Amino acid sequence: MHNESLLEDIQEVNLAYLLLAQRMLKEDRETAMFRLKIDERMADLMASLSIKQLSQMARSNQLLCRLAYVDPDQLMKLFENPRELGMAQTHAALLMAADRFSSSGH
Structure with missing residues (x-):
């Protein structure tokens, strides 16, 4: 059930x-x-x-x-520096953009 x-x-x-x-x-x-x-x-x-x-x-x-983050280290980078929590969303977007371009061969 x-x-x-x-x-x-x-x-x-x-x-x-x-x-x-x-x-x-x-x-x-x-x-x-x-x-x-x-x-x-x-x-x-x-x-x-x-x-x-x-x-x-x-x-x-x-x-x-x-999950967009395939590398655990990449995900952990979002939480490493508590002073930069306000930048977490921007940082996440940059990490995912980098991943998209690295996996597509550009």
């Missing part, structure tokens, strides 16, 4: 994520592509999916979104 509840939670998160991603793409495509770490082809596909298709995708037993 616990697994069934967990699966329902995963599917709910998936649908919320997909709907948010689609809304972001429709409102500000370039910023959304950056934040979602997707390319133009994926952005086109995501923006064109129907609610039915999004629901079908959401019914996966795997999370469709993933």
